Amino acid sequence: MTSTDDIAAFLAEAFPQTRCRVREVVPMGATVVHAIGPGELRPGGTVSGPVMMTVADVALYVAILGEIGIVPLTVTTSLNVNFLRKPRAHADIVGVCRLLKLGKRLAVGEVTLYSEGSDDPVAHAVGTYAIPPH
Amino acid sequence: MTSTDDIAAFLAEAFPQTRCRVREVVPMGATVVHAIGPGELRPGGTVSGPVMMTVADVALYVAILGEIGIVPLTVTTSLNVNFLRKPRAHADIVGVCRLLKLGKRLAVGEVTLYSEGSDDPVAHAVGTYAIPPH
Amino acid sequence: MTSTDDIAAFLAEAFPQTRCRVREVVPMGATVVHAIGPGELRPGGTVSGPVMMTVADVALYVAILGEIGIVPLTVTTSLNVNFLRKPRAHADIVGVCRLLKLGKRLAVGEVTLYSEGSDDPVAHAVGTYAIPPH
Amino acid sequence: MTSTDDIAAFLAEAFPQTRCRVREVVPMGATVVHAIGPGELRPGGTVSGPVMMTVADVALYVAILGEIGIVPLTVTTSLNVNFLRKPRAHADIVGVCRLLKLGKRLAVGEVTLYSEGSDDPVAHAVGTYAIPPH
Numbered sequence: 387m388t389s390t391d392d393i394a395a396f397l398a399e400a401f402p403q404t405r406c407r408v409r410e411v412v413p414m415g416a417t418v419v420h421a422i423g424p425g426e427l428r429p430g431g432t433v434s435g436p437v438m439m440t441v442a443d444v445a446l447y448v449a450i451l452g453e454i455g456i457v458p459l460t461v462t463t464s465l466n467v468n469f470l471r472k473p474r475a476h477a478d479i480v481g482v483c484r485l486l487k488l489g490k491r492l493a494v495g496e497v498t499l500y501s502e503g504s505d506d507p508v509a510h511a512v513g514t515y516a517i518p519p520h
Numbered sequence: 521m522t523s524t525d526d527i528a529a530f531l532a533e534a535f536p537q538t539r540c541r542v543r544e545v546v547p548m549g550a551t552v553v554h555a556i557g558p559g560e561l562r563p564g565g566t567v568s569g570p571v572m573m574t575v576a577d578v579a580l581y582v583a584i585l586g587e588i589g590i591v592p593l594t595v596t597t598s599l600n601v602n603f604l605r606k607p608r609a610h611a612d613i614v615g616v617c618r619l620l621k622l623g624k625r626l627a628v629g630e631v632t633l634y635s636e637g638s639d640d641p642v643a644h645a646v647g648t649y650a651i652p653p654h
Numbered sequence: 655m656t657s658t659d660d661i662a663a664f665l666a667e668a669f670p671q672t673r674c675r676v677r678e679v680v681p682m683g684a685t686v687v688h689a690i691g692p693g694e695l696r697p698g699g700t701v702s703g704p705v706m707m708t709v710a711d712v713a714l715y716v717a718i719l720g721e722i723g724i725v726p727l728t729v730t731t732s733l734n735v736n737f738l739r740k741p742r743a744h745a746d747i748v749g750v751c752r753l754l755k756l757g758k759r760l761a762v763g764e765v766t767l768y769s770e771g772s773d774d775p776v777a778h779a780v781g782t783y784a785i786p787p788h
Numbered sequence: 789m790t791s792t793d794d795i796a797a798f799l800a801e802a803f804p805q806t807r808c809r810v811r812e813v814v815p816m817g818a819t820v821v822h823a824i825g826p827g828e829l830r831p832g833g834t835v836s837g838p839v840m841m842t843v844a845d846v847a848l849y850v851a852i853l854g855e856i857g858i859v860p861l862t863v864t865t866s867l868n869v870n871f872l873r874k875p876r877a878h879a880d881i882v883g884v885c886r887l888l889k890l891g892k893r894l895a896v897g898e899v900t901l902y903s904e905g906s907d908d909p910v911a912h913a914v915g916t917y918a919i920p921p922h
Contacts, residue, residue, distance in 0.1 A: 400563045429534045429592035436574040443569050458563035466600040466734045470755040486778050487738040510754050600868045604889040620912050621872040644888050668831045697802045697860035704842040711837050726831040734868040
């Protein structure tokens with residue numbers, strides 16, 4: 387497994403503009419956290435949908451790299467997101483990923499999203515990634 | 521129907537940070553365009569998945585507001601995206617939305633995404649929006 | 655909560671042709687089992703996709719009725735299924751549902767599907783149901 | 789391209805129990821029709837969700853085989869269905885598929901479902917198929 391620190395360093399270098407950071411990498415899973423500020427809100431004072439989709443996407447990417455190592459060209463092939471509850475406006479968004487399948491060329495996982503400090507999920511996502519030969 | 525100019529003015533005011541602009545609003549549909557620069561790319565020189573999800577989300581939102589008027593609290597309840605081809609790195613992303621159902625409380629639509637100037641779709645999305653009483 | 659026996663009796667009466675039976679109803683969840691015979695297989699000796707989608711759909715329905723009581727007109731509004739591994743040809747399919755959200759008008763849940771006796775999921779689904787006034 | 793008759797003959801032999809038949813195969817698309825009788829209805833007198841998912845699945849399968857020839861082990865890897873309107877109880881269900889991408893190993897397409905004789909879609913699906921070496 388790749389260490390949490392190695393993946394965090396890679397993310398910071400490859401995606402310098404991201405506000406999503408790695409909290410933990412575990413076997414077949416990962417937790418990431420996205421800072422929320424005025425730039426992430428939409429009318430109604432709620433976190434915008436694309437920010438939550440970003441968290442889901444990054445959580446999956448980190449969980450997969452945790453298993454296969456730093457293979458940057460691992461790319462999303464599908465993402466399905468259900469928005470469940472209005473997130474808190476001033477809490478960060480936490481994404482907890484669990485991989486359902488890790489094949490040689492394809493990985494599938496699910497991500498549950500929370501407002502930091504709350505146990506009720508604000509969104510749930512399932513995504514598929516294509517893994518290039520490595 | 522709400523005019524293209526009215527929706528464009530609303531988007532610019534409500535989402536001041538967005539780089540996605542309205543190109544056209546038609547009955548039960550809309551076309552939006554997202555500018556692509558270094559901030560929208562990911563390793564491999566391709567447009568990042570969350571940018572494409574944003575285009576899909578905005579295209580649906582614009583198409584719905586085109587039909588029901590400016591109801592800002594219309595919110596995404598689900599979005600399913602399939603990524604089909606690598607987008608061109610230096611072309612804007614165009615999203616063409618067609619609504620499949622427009623009910624009183626729920627709207628469903630599909631969005632096909634292209635690199636500007638190409639006819640091969642780079643992604644396809646289906647989304648559901650909840651419409652508040654208005 | 656509605657009892658496992660009450661829901662099993664309702665399913666048998668309302669869907670007399672189904673080969674899917676209720677194994678257990680728990681708070682915010684349910685487990686169902688679908689018998690597999692020659693009629694459920696497709697070329698290659700594997701369980702057909704629609705059978706697995708049926709299991710996911712029924713597991714969600716049962717989990718929701720377990721919480722809200724027998725409200726037959728509760729209907730699926732979306733279902734997203736990812737097929738993960740080839741199921742065993744001669745094992746029943748088990749669907750384990752966990753509800754993610756139970757609102758007054760809308761419920762969302764996920765279902766993990768297994769071949770009976772195996773711990774590796776063969777498919778995973780997320781579905782949304784509309785609940786009528788009751 | 790494989791002819792409509794060849795695919796219809798293959799389906800009848802490989803899936804003898806199906807009530808779904810091929811109406812037309814066109815470049816990058818297909819139309820299939822599923823007979824609806826008492827066995828396909830659910831409480832409320834509406835066509836059951838799994839029947840509509842079957843139509844979507846078969847329409848995609850037929851459209852792909854129309855392009856690549858009879859490759860029976862082409863299998864669904866994901867299917868996302870949105871149910872839009874209550875189908876008529878006594879009308880057949882028609883599924884019109886359009887492929888969005890046909891790669892060597894992966895195909896993606898969308899299917900719009902109608903009650904025979906109506907222009908309002910009752911459901912919409914997007915699916916992904918894995919194509920084995922052939």
